[in-house]
Amino acid sequence: MSAELRALRNDRGVTCLDVADALGCSESKISRVETGARGLYPDEVSAILGFLRVPADKRKELLRLLREGEERNWHEVSEAMSPMWEELSRAEQGVAAIRNYEPLLIPGLAQTSDYTRALMRRLNPDLSEADVEKRVSLRRRRQRILGRLGAPDVRLIVEETALRRAVSGADVMRAQLEHLLALNRRSNVVVRVVPFSVGAHAGHEGPVMLLDYVAEPTFAYAEIRALNSFIEDSAPVERIKSSWRQISAVALSVEDSARRIASVIGDLTGHEERAS
Template sequence: MLRIILGKRLKELREGSGVRVDDAAKALRVNHLTIRRMENAQVGLKVPYVKELLRLYGVGDAEIGEFISMAEQANAPGWWYPFRDALPDWFRAYVSLETDAQVIRVYEPHYVTGLLQTRDYARAVIRAGFPNAPEEALEHRVDLRVRRQALLEQPDAPTLWVVLEEAALRRDVGGAEVMRGQMDRLIEAAGDPSITLRIVPMAAGAHPATGGHLTYFRFRERELQDIVYTEVGLTSAVYLDQRPDVVTHLEALTRVSLLAAEYVPDPQTYLMNLRKEYAR
């Protein structure tokens, strides 16, 4: 995400100084596509290249030093680097977006959303998805999911909105004991002022978000536009950042959230009653 921010700033500085892409490329003795890729965050930011471009754009030494420091930070591995073998390529961007978001809004029709899963529940879900995985590899994936939840404990934690389908809560994952523990976690989350939890009962019928899981991200930095993530089958995902697409999905999230509040105005009480069913 920091690389995206710096790429956009490089583009702003180039355009503000009146330097064309071809001229910037000549200064670095590279193809013009390299400049485009740097500005679009498609490649890492090589410090010598960044210094040369900033000088070309008339940037002062103090600002260059600050920019270089941020570029080095952007090139450093993310916290999730030790888990890279457990992250499919198409999901790595999601973890980065999640880490840097100011607002996260999730619609989840199948399971409790990852940020609110207990360790036992997460293990059962992951085991279902990877039935042949060795125990060590499975626990590695569970560790990653639990580690992601640490962002909710940070001082600048994102605001989290979660809309869960009733089916996700009634799907028995891991047995009654695991489900009771998961209900306890959701009851706790429903009382957290930084988390808005909504539940859509079966009786609510069809709604605009029934197409499948989606997550909406909003960021503090002005350079970052809102992004929507949707899953495609079992092995890929789509990241949408064009305004018409984002607005359409955000509107669907808003509508289903309002629908859920109408049918289940008190999610905490609903969850307490559901927990009793798993106690039988």
Template sequence: MAGIPSVQRRRLASELRALRESADLTIDQVAQQVTIGKSTLSRVENAQVSVTPRNVAKLLRLYGVADDDAAGLIQLAHDAQQYSWWNDYSNAMSDGLAGYVAFEDEATQLRAYDVQLVNGLLQTAEYTRALLQAEFPEGPPEKIEERVEIRLARQRILDRSKPPRLWFVLDEAVLHRPVGGPQVMAAQLGHLITTAQRPSVTVQVLPFRQGAHMGMGVSFALLDFGDHPTVVYQENLSGALYLDKDYHVDTHGLAFDHLRATALSPADTLAFLRMRAEVMLAQGARESPNDDHPSWPGPGDLA
């Protein structure tokens, strides 16, 4: 749990650091007056570890925070210590993914542009498995399945009574790469069609014919929160970046606005997805003309 800082923990860390600096106190001075070690306090202020509500109360008294203001921060400390589902998988996730999952789970809105792959929140188990087998060709099967389970667990946010607002723009290239083969890809496209019709989800395809655009070659996600600044997330082969400076957020927000304005409308996107699914079904039939595929989606499943 200590390794995956939640939004609440990050916000509390930022508030405590700002209050200490406003009180004109160093970490050494605070550590001498409150029974919290210097290294521990430093880690608390960097959101590396959680802090008990009792110790938060001690710090706030030292910083001269009024009782009314202190109550909200003490409650925030309680919230930051709440157990979350992703703690069960903390040992199976990289630091970059773990941090992203914590953010994703608490976001009120997510806006994502994907260049090569279907977004993780929209993937089927078979599509995810094919991706992971390509990414970790030497990986033990049980580890692959654990990662598939994590990705499917992330998708539970779609079924909440008040799900976050999700807006996806997919480059057309995503729909042409037959991850897992035509059968898997046809089923994935069918799942996209179904998910895109949820009230809380918008899916748009950015077609090739639009040519050059503002987000060329760069996948990114913007995560919005009710009481925390927007965070930009970018993933790469060796890690991930979290950007929260105004310049970064504004630049990516502007890019996303351009992308969704340039992309096909949601209605036209559904028609395009159905067309691509039919193409994959036909391709699969040509490649395996003598095989029966009872699990393949049929035309009626793509409506």
């Protein structure tokens, strides 16, 4: 579908910028739609087809195929899950670098299955076990980019609060923290910690996620409760970049972060020994 949209635009002799101006969005958004790096939504595709003056019969057929494909793909994951999760996974496939700061929880790209499972159960107590497992599966699928050929450069910053927050039992938390240490030994992944000793800082405004591309502008992703959005306008993206720089400035070095994580693992072990 993405390739067909690009072919239809080329046949009309217009540029991505022409389409973007007509639809009131960014040129990079249209480019990602055409390369498959961004999910396709029927209302957006309909608007593009309308601007390109695609005949009604052709437009109707393409939208039918899109909706049928969307329904099949979504069924594989979860009917109860936000489509933005699926779109984020797609957007990350063509990314060169990911920068993610999380103040409260371990970043999704670094979560173990047991940590995700416990988190989903606590955040969504009405979810069935089947839907919990589907969400765990989606997160695992998203994490495959860390080990693929040409994997992106991933920079993760997490508050010490998240390391010590008992999302589940000691065994789950210990395995999660050991996984962070293992990720930090990968050549393409860096995990850093903002310690308790740091006072108020830019990260207290909320999570930060920036996706960098080689030939396209950086954009940000925001997820707050049931609200999810991609931020592409340059002004807010620049502000989020500034926040990332400020958070990076107060985070521990990679080596000191690893020592802090190991210290928390030690605290968990010591607490268990005292409890027994």
